[in-house]
Amino acid sequence: MMQVPRTLWNRWLQNAQNNPDQDAVIHWAAEKDPIRWTWSRLMSAACALAERLAGAGVQKGQVCALIIRHHPDFYPLYMAVSSIGAVPAVLQYPNSRIHPDKFRQGIEGMSRHSGLDWILTEKELNEKLAPSLSRPGSTIRGMIFPLETGGPALRGGGGEWRRAQYDVNESDECLLQHSSGTTGLQKAVMLSHAAVLNHLDSYARSIDAGTDDKIASWLPLYHDMGLIAAFHMSLALAIPLIQLDPFEWVAAPFLLLEAVSKEKGTLTWLPNFAFNLTADKVLDEELDHVSLKSWRMIINCSEPVRHESMEKFFRKLSSRGLDRHALSSAYAMAETTFAVTQSAPGSEPLVVSVDREKLSKGAVSVVRGDSNARVCVSSGKTIGGCEVRILDKDGEELPEDRVGEFVIRSDSMFRGYRNDPAQTDKALKNGWYHSGDYGFRHRDAYFIVGRKKDMIIVGGNNIFPEDIEDALSSVPGMIPGRIVAFGEFDPELGTEQVCVIAESGTAGADEHKRLRREAMAAAAAIDVTIRHLYLVPPRWLIKSSSGKPARKANRERIHEIIPIV
Amino acid sequence: MISDKLKKSILKTLELEDWDIRDETTADQIPGWDSLNHVRVIMDVEKAYSVRLKGLEILKLKNIGELQRLVDSKHG
Numbered sequence: 001m002m003q004v005p006r007t008l009w010n011r012w013l014q015n016a017q018n019n020p021d022q023d024a025v026i027h028w029a030a031e032k033d034p035i036r037w038t039w040s041r042l043m044s045a046a047c048a049l050a051e052r053l054a055g056a057g058v059q060k061g062q063v064c065a066l067i068i069r070h071h072p073d074f075y076p077l078y079m080a081v082s083s084i085g086a087v088p089a090v091l092q093y094p095n096s097r098i099h100p101d102k103f104r105q106g107i108e109g110m111s112r113h114s115g116l117d118w119i120l121t122e123k124e125l126n127e128k129l130a131p132s133l134s135r136p137g138s139t140i141r142g143m144i145f146p147l148e149t150g151g152p153a154l155r156g157g158g159g160e161w162r163r164a165q166y167d168v169n170e171s172d173e174c175l176l177q178h179s180s181g182t183t184g185l186q187k188a189v190m191l192s193h194a195a196v197l198n199h200l201d202s203y204a205r206s207i208d209a210g211t212d213d214k215i216a217s218w219l220p221l222y223h224d225m226g227l228i229a230a231f232h233m234s235l236a237l238a239i240p241l242i243q244l245d246p247f248e249w250v251a252a253p254f255l256l257l258e259a260v261s262k263e264k265g266t267l268t269w270l271p272n273f274a275f276n277l278t279a280d281k282v283l284d285e286e287l288d289h290v291s292l293k294s295w296r297m298i299i300n301c302s303e304p305v306r307h308e309s310m311e312k313f314f315r316k317l318s319s320r321g322l323d324r325h326a327l328s329s330a331y332a333m334a335e336t337t338f339a340v341t342q343s344a345p346g347s348e349p350l351v352v353s354v355d356r357e358k359l360s361k362g363a364v365s366v367v368r369g370d371s372n373a374r375v376c377v378s379s380g381k382t383i384g385g386c387e388v389r390i391l392d393k394d395g396e397e398l399p400e401d402r403v404g405e406f407v408i409r410s411d412s413m414f415r416g417y418r419n420d421p422a423q424t425d426k427a428l429k430n431g432w433y434h435s436g437d438y439g440f441r442h443r444d445a446y447f448i449v450g451r452k453k454d455m456i457i458v459g460g461n462n463i464f465p466e467d468i469e470d471a472l473s474s475v476p477g478m479i480p481g482r483i484v485a486f487g488e489f490d491p492e493l494g495t496e497q498v499c500v501i502a503e504s505g506t507a508g509a510d511e512h513k514r515l516r517r518e519a520m521a522a523a524a525a526i527d528v529t530i531r532h533l534y535l536v537p538p539r540w541l542i543k544s545s546s547g548k549p550a551r552k553a554n555r556e557r558i559h560e561i562i563p564i565v
Numbered sequence: 566m567i568s569d570k571l572k573k574s575i576l577k578t579l580e581l582e583d584w585d586i587r588d589e590t591t592a593d594q595i596p597g598w599d600s601l602n603h604v605r606v607i608m609d610v611e612k613a614y615s616v617r618l619k620g621l622e623i624l625k626l627k628n629i630g631e632l633q634r635l636v637d638s639k640h641g
Binding site: 458 | 593
């Protein structure tokens with residue numbers, strides 16, 4: 001008898017056969033009854049949608065971009081793509097602030113870099129995206145609107161779904177994630193079935209995840225934390241997923257607490273800012289009937305982990321039964337599928353106070369009672385299948401308590417950036433991924449303290465400063481190439497905010513007013529919000545040895561004049 | 566009608582010198598009002614009016630006019 005290949009679909013099939021009537025995904029929306037997908041109905045809908053996609057011409061190996069808002073039929077659609085052996089890539093649905101041309105350019109850039117074959121989306125985007133199809137050199141074969149019909153009929157189940165996948169192998173690519181960037185410069189990370197399944201099994205062991213768990217998540221599925229930790233973990237391990245709408249959550253963060261309470265959720269991943277937002281925005285009266293006793297792990301990941309954010313989150317929710325030991329942390333990246341390190345279940349992450357000055361020189365010296373010390377929260381220990389080394393600038397491995405770059409080797413590693421050998425060679429050397437993140441190891445736990453790259457992380461989303469600088473260069477009055485963008489930590493929000501220093505050749509209050517307005521609009525067009533814009537005269541910016549304005553030096557210079565508020 | 570107090574609070578939070586804000590203006594029409602700054606705007610409006618707004622109340626707001634009416638109803 002032919003052996004069933006180790007693919008995502010075949011794992012889902014096995015889970016569905018074992019648990020046909022159990023909840024697989026619970027689609028959550030504010031003030032509405034949740035829509036519950038049992039395994040058999042989910043698989044049946046996936047098979048029905050797969051027929052639709054195949055009928056439209058989608059074939060094995062082709063990349064399908066999914067650009068769809070929070071929708072109950074998104075889940076079987078994603079699985080349908082996988083069942084054909086095609087490669088799903090979830091992309092962000094454009095918000096109304098993004099300029100249609102910029103959105104289209106982003107998709108076209110992604111098409112060139114990632115080789116998108118199909119766009120699966122909503123009819124509303126037809127007009128915006130149609131020109132991209134006919135553009136010379138476009139790889140996009142067509143747009144499909146697979147969720148325009150079906151709805152309740154699709155969710156009724158009854159169709160045949162018990163068919164294994166034989167024409168796909170574990171070494172075939174199973175999904176594509178975009179690691180960072182906003183304007184089509186994103187690096188496309190392709191992962192195989194083996195990498196994703198290896199990772200999910202190892203990661204599940206490191207957090208003792210099993211079928212008694214329930215994942216509650218508002219994370220968008222175009223983000224690796226939402227896609228891998230919440231969605232794929234749920235499907236591969238048969239752990240029910242309660243999926244909320246990210247837009248609803250950010251306006252009403254108590255929705256996550258309500259979902260955890262009503263559904264007895266146990267596992268959640270959150271970027272650091274979400275801890276602040278929950279503590280600051282949820283009202284005590286909203287918590288009246290909320291119990292958080294079931295919540296056993298709330299994993300802080302995708303942004304630098306802040307001790308004060310975790311503390312205020314706990315203070316806010318401890319009266320609702322939240323266990324202090326549920327506070328947890330991880331370090332992750334799309335290139336290794338997701339997690340590299342994770343704090344142990346049932347215990348808080350290790351927290352140490354270290355001497356700031358020594359830390360800036362690369363040495364870790366633990367101090368007590370020093371109010372100027374930097375409080376560092378560990379991201380835990382390596383998960384199974386992962387190795388971490390910390391290297392100095394010459395590539396030599398450093399011992400404990402020394403700061404260097406994290407390089408990682410894993411059995412769930414990406415093979416390289418799609419269609420980008422130059423970036424791949426820079427990042428992947430002899431099987432080790434050079435993360436660009438800086439940190440140290442202390443008592444076998446890993447701590448991230450900074451990064452080599454100038455990446456800005458806002459609410460868990462990575463933004464290249466170059467994207468912002470390019471966008472602002474086109475504003476009349478700005479001096480092209482004389483603009484620097486950088487991130488600044490905002491303690492109130494618990495995340496970074498974008499700051500820009502720009503040289504301008506114009507003077508006068510009215511002109512500056514116009515420049516500010518147009519700069520904000522240019523940034524908004526690529527979905528970036530500038531928190532502080534500093535306009536400076538020509539030749540103000542400090543240049544690096546390469547002749548380009550140096551971000552760090554200019555950031556320090558502006559703060560000598562205007563202190564951080 | 567949007568009050569000066571509400572308008573000033575929004576402009577200050579978003580570091581805008583001026584912007585035409587009317588009843589029917591929506592958040593996405595105001596520079597800098599994205600999902601993260603939305604949180605900041607709401608928190609500053611709450612401070613300015615000494616009120617607290619519930620998540621579901623905020624979720625239902627369609628434009629600035631509705632935000633004005635909501636804070637007015639709480640402020641008495």
